[in-house]
Amino acid sequence: MLTGIKAVIVDLDGTMLDTAPDFQVAINRMRADFDLAPLPLQTVSNFVGKGSENLIRRVLGVDFSAEQVEAHFDAALAAYQRHYLAINGHFATLYPDVMEGLQAMRAMGLRLACVTNKPIAFALPLMKTTGLSAFFELTYGGDSFPRKKPDPMPFLEVFREFQCVPAQVVAIGDSSNDALAARAAGCRVLSVPYGYNHGEPIQNVDSDGIVPTLLSAAHYISL
16 A cells, blocks of 8 residues: 555556557558558557657667668658557557546545656547546656656656655556656656556566556555
8 A cells, every 4th residue: 555645647558548559550551651561569569668769760670770770760750650640549448447547546636647758749639539638637748858758857847746745646657667767756656567568577667566457556545
């Protein structure tokens, strides 16, 4: 049980929404533009979590050398962003008990912020489409600040906006990015086991506990 909590920072991709199918469609449409073969869902899932720039470099790196990746990067990123905006949320699904968990947290009086490495121009419409927006006072994307997770900068801004000290905040995410950002910011962190985590076991992540759902996380938190 985590006590003394006043606010929760929740990740988006792999924590609230299974967006890997969105990524796969957009990436494979981009790859078709470059006459590259489509990638399977698991490969794409393993590349998710460190922002669009890293994603595109990993995707191009399947076929190209490091020098070729950089030569194609700008055009590939632009193509990916165009394709992603066209299908954003069309293939994504909510994980079980996400809405119930957020409702429980709100009923407890907890303040909620979403911090994602997804660009904010993608995150906001996605959250609106899926009904998540109404739960969050703050939403920060990977390009909202000069540095993104695993850097603590976005978390520190949440602390400032909510006027909370780190011990009053818990972050919930599916990857080492979330845990590293939380540890660097000085707050606590819970991990969910069903997300992406760059293809690595969530058990390897330094967190304060693994919770099966966001509803379970709400039950793990005490005011």
